[in-house]
Amino acid sequence: MFSHKKRLFIFIMIILLSNTACQDKDSIQPDEVDQSNETTNKSDTTKASTKPTENELPDKTLQKGSQGEEVIALQNILNNIGYSITASGTYDKDTTWAVTDFQMQQEDLFVTGAYEEKTKRALEEVLADNIDITPGEDIPYTEKEEQTEDHSTITSNPYDMLVLVNKEHALPADFIPEDLVIPDVPFPFTEDLPKKMMRKPAAIAMEEMFQAAENEGLELFAQSGYRSYERQEALFTSYIERDGEEAANKYSAKPGESEHQSGLTMDVTSPAVEFLLNESFGDTEEGKWLEENCSTYGFIIRYPKGKENITKYQYEPWHIRYVGKIAAKEIMNNDITLEEYLATLKQ
Numbered sequence: 001m002f003s004h005k006k007r008l009f010i011f012i013m014i015i016l017l018s019n020t021a022c023q024d025k026d027s028i029q030p031d032e033v034d035q036s037n038e039t040t041n042k043s044d045t046t047k048a049s050t051k052p053t054e055n056e057l058p059d060k061t062l063q064k065g066s067q068g069e070e071v072i073a074l075q076n077i078l079n080n081i082g083y084s085i086t087a088s089g090t091y092d093k094d095t096t097w098a099v100t101d102f103q104m105q106q107e108d109l110f111v112t113g114a115y116e117e118k119t120k121r122a123l124e125e126v127l128a129d130n131i132d133i134t135p136g137e138d139i140p141y142t143e144k145e146e147q148t149e150d151h152s153t154i155t156s157n158p159y160d161m162l163v164l165v166n167k168e169h170a171l172p173a174d175f176i177p178e179d180l181v182i183p184d185v186p187f188p189f190t191e192d193l194p195k196k197m198m199r200k201p202a203a204i205a206m207e208e209m210f211q212a213a214e215n216e217g218l219e220l221f222a223q224s225g226y227r228s229y230e231r232q233e234a235l236f237t238s239y240i241e242r243d244g245e246e247a248a249n250k251y252s253a254k255p256g257e258s259e260h261q262s263g264l265t266m267d268v269t270s271p272a273v274e275f276l277l278n279e280s281f282g283d284t285e286e287g288k289w290l291e292e293n294c295s296t297y298g299f300i301i302r303y304p305k306g307k308e309n310i311t312k313y314q315y316e317p318w319h320i321r322y323v324g325k326i327a328a329k330e331i332m333n334n335d336i337t338l339e340e341y342l343a344t345l346k347q
Contacts, residue, residue, distance in 0.1 A: 057123055063114035063326060064162050065345035066091040074115055078102070081126055083135045091115075093157075097141060100159050104138035110201040111179060113160040114324060152257060161201065161324050163262060164342055167249075167312045170256035173229050177263040185210040186221045188275040197226040199263035202298075202322035206266060209297035218286045221275060223318070224267040227260035250314055259302065264322040282317030294320055295328035300338065307337050 057077055058070035067090050075087040075095055083098040100113040106122045126133060135141070142156035152170040155163055158177075165171055182196045183203035198206065206222070213220045227235075233255035239248035252258075259265040269275045270286040281287045282305075291301055302321040303313045323331065323338065331341045 057120050058115075059120070061114070061116045061326070062091055063112075063324065064091050064093075064096045064160070071095070074099075077123060077127070081123070081133045083133075094141075096160055096162075097139060097157050098135070100157055101136060101139040101141075102133065104159065105133060111159045111199075112201055112324065113157065113162070148256060150254065154256070158262065161264065161322065162327060162338075162342065163264075164338060165257060165259045165262055166339065167253070167257055170254075171229075171258075171261050173256055175261065176228065177226070180226055180263055183207050183210075183222065183225075186219075188221050188223065188269065194226055194228065194231070195224045195260075196222070197263065198266060199226075199322075202264045202266070205297045205299065205322060209294065209299065212293065212297075213286065213289060216289060218289055219270050219272075220286050220290070221269050221271075222266050223269045223275065223277060225260065225265065226263045227258060229255050229261055232256075232258045232261060250312075259319075259321055265302065266320055267316075267318050268320060269318055277316075277318045279315060279317060282315075287317050290320070291317065291332075295325070295332035298322050298325045298328045300328050300331045302338065304335070304337065310337050310339050 056073065058073050060070045062071055062074060069089065071091050072087050072089045074091075075085055075089075078085060078095070078098045079087065081102075083102075085094040085098055096113040099115055099119065100111060102123070103109045103111045103113075103119060109118055109122055125131070139157055139159065145156050146154045148154060148170050152168050154170050154172055155165075157163065158171050158175045163169075163171075177199045179200040180197040181200050181203050182192070183198055183206050185207055187196060197203075210220050210222075232253065236248060236252050236254055239252050242248075267277050268286075268290065269277055269281060270284055272284040272286060273281045282291070294300065299320040299322055301317060302319045303311045303316040305315040305317075308314060321338065327338075327341060330336075331338060
């Protein structure tokens with residue numbers, strides 16, 4: 001009797017323990033599911049954090065003619081801070097204007113119209129601090145550019161480092177670059193004349209180039225840089241009186257049509273040609289080195305030999321123009337002119 005009861009008791013206890021175990025097992029399943037969801041959520045969060053944010057700026061250097069998603073990202077940011085340009089993915093005239101105008105409103109930025117690291121940091125600061133930008137404050141937007149009396153197109157963005165200045169494209173008569181400085185390079189004269197000056201981006205690049213030439217044992221001298229509209233007007237008038245307008249137009253420019261007014265140009269020379277500006281300079285060691293190496297520093301030989309029908313100027317191996325490293329290498333490596341390079345950007 002006792003043993004029967006004992007067996008019955010053990011049997012009941014086994015059933016109770018079995019039910020308890022099942023309940024415990026079921027009770028932990030929701031926790032396990034929650035942990036699984038939590039892991040999944042963390043994974044999703046990690047994936048989401050790698051996606052570009054709305055205000056993310058490209059790291060790549062961009063300039064007129066650049067194309068792609070990076071350009072779209074930049075255009076969207078420019079629109080976010082107040083500009084109104086089409087996010088086409090092409091770094092066009094309007095994008096160049098917006099970047100140039102933005103650079104003009106900042107301190108310590110090179111004003112070139114090109115997007116690079118310092119411009120990126122300035123844009124990031126504007127976005128982070130909600131700094132107000134007034135589009136067109138320094139360079140008013142112009143949908144249709146004006147014409148000179150001789151029917152040359154007057155550029156609306158003279159600060160663009162790729163600005164085209166020739167016998168069909170002019171600078172505004174009142175344009176005087178605000179960032180003119182005197183580069184720390186040798187000159188064959190000591191007077192502090194305006195023609196010693198260049199715009200700051202070009203001046204710094206030229207200092208680096210002259211130093212590299214000096215390291216090679218060469219003697220480069222800067223002869224003539226910035227020239228005002230009024231000064232060019234006086235010079236061109238004197239050349240007409242001396243040689244006639246047709247002849248003067250082959251080696252000089254009408255006021256407004258001279259690259260010297262842009263502040264991006266310098267005529268260079270050497271003792272080998274007695275500091276003169278003539279074709280013989282191209283045959284000197286300095287002239288040869290300049291042609292081979294100027295693009296490394298963002299310069300081009302603006303009026304190369306064999307391109308007179310395009311530039312409308314005679315060969316000038318001494319006349320260098322700052323366009324930035326990207327354009328300079330394309331132009332010099334492909335033996336083309338600035339006119340031809342800019343034409344390819346429109347295709």
